[in-house]
Amino acid sequence: MPELPEVQTVINILNKSPAIDKKIIGTRVFIKKILKNTSVNKFDIFLKKEKIISFNRYGKYIIIKLTNNKNLFVHLRMEGKLFCTKDIDKTNVKHLCIQIMLENGFNLFYYDTRMFGTFHIFVGNSNDFYSIKSMGPDAMLSKKFNVDYLKNIFKHTKKNIKTIILDQTKISGIGNIYADEILFACKINPFSKANALDIKNIKNFISVTTSIFKKAILYKGTTIFSYMSSANHTGNYQKYLNVYGRNNEPCNICRKKIVYRKINGRGTYFCEKCQKLL
DNA sequence: CAGCGTGTTGAGGA
DNA sequence: TTCCTCAACACGCT
Numbered sequence: 001m002p003e004l005p006e007v008q009t010v011i012n013i014l015n016k017s018p019a020i021d022k023k024i025i026g027t028r029v030f031i032k033k034i035l036k037n038t039s040v041n042k043f044d045i046f047l048k049k050e051k052i053i054s055f056n057r058y059g060k061y062i063i064i065k066l067t068n069n070k071n072l073f074v075h076l077r078m079e080g081k082l083f084c085t086k087d088i089d090k091t092n093v094k095h096l097c098i099q100i101m102l103e104n105g106f107n108l109f110y111y112d113t114r115m116f117g118t119f120h121i122f123v124g125n126s127n128d129f130y131s132i133k134s135m136g137p138d139a140m141l142s143k144k145f146n147v148d149y150l151k152n153i154f155k156h157t158k159k160n161i162k163t164i165i166l167d168q169t170k171i172s173g174i175g176n177i178y179a180d181e182i183l184f185a186c187k188i189n190p191f192s193k194a195n196a197l198d199i200k201n202i203k204n205f206i207s208v209t210t211s212i213f214k215k216a217i218l219y220k221g222t223t224i225f226s227y228m229s230s231a232n233h234t235g236n237y238q239k240y241l242n243v244y245g246r247n248n249e250p251c252n253i254c255r256k257k258i259v260y261r262k263i264n265g266r267g268t269y270f271c272e273k274c275q276k277l278l
Numbered sequence: 279c280a281g282c283g284t285g286t287t288g289a290g291g292a
Numbered sequence: 293t294t295c296c297t298c299a300a301c302a303c304g305c306t
Contacts, residue, residue: 003284033301060285077285079303095303114302116285158295168286175284222284244284265298267283282306292296 002060002076004139004173005216009235010082011055011062012217014108017084022102023051024066031097034110036118046070046121047100056126059135059172063126073120073129074110080117083109139173139209150202154194161197161278162190163264174209177222177244180269182209184243189277190268191261196278215240243269 002010014020024047029040038046050066057063062082064072074082083089084106088096092111098119100108110117122129136153137144153170154161162183165174174182183190185208188201197205216222221235242252247260251271261268 006284075285077301078283112302113304114283116301118286166285177284264296266285280306283304285301287300289299290297292294 002078002080003175003178003222004057004060005178005213005237006221006235007057007060007062007076007173008140008217009221010076011057014055014062014082014084018104018106019052019084019102019108020054021051022104022106024048024100025103026101028099028101029097030099031112031115033115034097034112034117034119037120043119043121047072052102057138058126058132058141059138059168060175061132065126069123069125071122071124071126071129073118073122073126073131075118076112077114077116077118079114080110080112083111085109135168135172136170137172139171140213142172145171145206147199147202147206150206151199154197154202157194159194160190160263161188161192161194162266162268164194166264166266173213176266176268177241178209178212178216180244181242182212184270184275185212187275189272189275190263190270192276192278201278243271245269 027044027047029035029043032040035043050068050070053065053067055062055064060075062074066072086106088109095111095113096109097112097115098110126132137149139145154164157164162179164170165179186205216237219235219237222237223234243258246258246269248257251258251274254273256271256273258269258271
């Protein structure tokens, strides 16, 4: 599921769910390795008796704000899914990793096919969590996501633009799908050196990123794989993808075939005609 | 059977 | 030291 718009969709749903303002009465951990900085027992003690105040987001992290200044950081990585329901999704029991039981009979269920996801517990202001501190400005939430900041970041690197915008320590929230979509909309070849972007390119990059993310959130994100469980809410933004996953299909602008190349180990789709090498 | 993957980290080499 | 590449994580789909 998860890049910025998909994570935003998850928290939008959870913020309207019966989990809000409910006390946690217990936990069950089926896959221990998801818990990164705590044990099964300490996790249970940490959460029990606390109320869920709200679900927040920074980059691709879900931040569950609890009473007594506690936070639970959830990262979905490739295929994590977080739902608030009364009952277990019986078609997906095999991938159930964590259950957080609430006083009203609902639960937060965390499912993860590949079990790459992570849970961290943290007491204090969520901005002080070490992982958040090392992250660049959030592409939707941070005032720091601006021309001056990006100009500085892009100027001081020899890397290509796609690698930089995927680097969460530089910018938080952009993943492999939206990186390709953003660069297509900017008409910039993903192999272009980041330091070749001028002010006009950077201004355009910011407005394109903002509008693509707004639209993707409106359509509840992109759902790519057909095997997602029935309990999953599916997004619709995949209808609007111009390049991602469209290898050898005609470009929506010029009809030339979309090409597929590897950049920094990630599959990359782009139009060689529309996207200029800077 | 082999290759691939919405993400991130860490090891090892240049 | 710094930068870059690649494997690894675990599993299911094509």
